[in-house]
Amino acid sequence: MNKNFIIFLTSLLIYPLPSLGHDITGKVGFYDGLSHPVLGLDHLLAMISVGIISAQIRGRAIWTIPSIFVILMTIGGLFGFSLIVQEFYFVEIGIVFSVILLGIVISIENKIPTKLIMVFVATFGLFHGIAHGLEVPAAANPILFILGFIIGTTALHLLGVAIGHLLIKNNLTLILLRLTGASFAIYGIYLLSQIF
Numbered sequence: 001m002n003k004n005f006i007i008f009l010t011s012l013l014i015y016p017l018p019s020l021g022h023d024i025t026g027k028v029g030f031y032d033g034l035s036h037p038v039l040g041l042d043h044l045l046a047m048i049s050v051g052i053i054s055a056q057i058r059g060r061a062i063w064t065i066p067s068i069f070v071i072l073m074t075i076g077g078l079f080g081f082s083l084i085v086q087e088f089y090f091v092e093i094g095i096v097f098s099v100i101l102l103g104i105v106i107s108i109e110n111k112i113p114t115k116l117i118m119v120f121v122a123t124f125g126l127f128h129g130i131a132h133g134l135e136v137p138a139a140a141n142p143i144l145f146i147l148g149f150i151i152g153t154t155a156l157h158l159l160g161v162a163i164g165h166l167l168i169k170n171n172l173t174l175i176l177l178r179l180t181g182a183s184f185a186i187y188g189i190y191l192l193s194q195i196f
Contacts, residue, residue, distance in 0.1 A: 051160020
């Protein structure tokens with residue numbers, strides 16, 4: 001594996017980020033939409049997890065699973081945009097559960113039927129989309145904000161696919177991948193303990 005790639009991944013994981021991505025300010029358009037999925041570690045881990053899982057399943061799943069997430073996230077974003085209230089408690093819980101369950105799926109590698117994983121991914125896409133959509137009304141340019149968070153999410157999925165593809169090569173890297181999934185789930189459990 002390329003040394004620069006390992007350094008890049010390590011810096012992503014250790015860089016201090018706020019725990020929730022939808023506490024950002026200055027939502028003026030494309031850049032803020034693009035950075036929105038990256039600014040919260042919960043969002044970041046969930047997006048990368050979707051890509052890793054699709055790489056673990058292989059075949060058509062490499063594009064269908066991330067596509068399902070992005071489509072349902074967009075629908076959820078439109079729903080969140082149309083809401084009058086600016087905060088939904090259950091959305092936070094759904095996002096945290098996405099980190100936990102997607103991390104578990106990575107760590108147990110292909111032990112859950114693909115169709116069930118697709119249901120998980122679609123449901124979590126809705127939750128993440130609603131969280132993004134709740135931010136849109138404060139944006140000066142909502143269309144650019146939405147386009148930004150769609151592109152940002154897609155880029156993170158592709159990063160996850162690349163990570164998964166690199167780490168499913170041999171037994172040693174598979175163990176590393178399983179430990180990564182378990183650490184994502186543990187972080188999600190920590191976030192859940194902060195909510196309750």
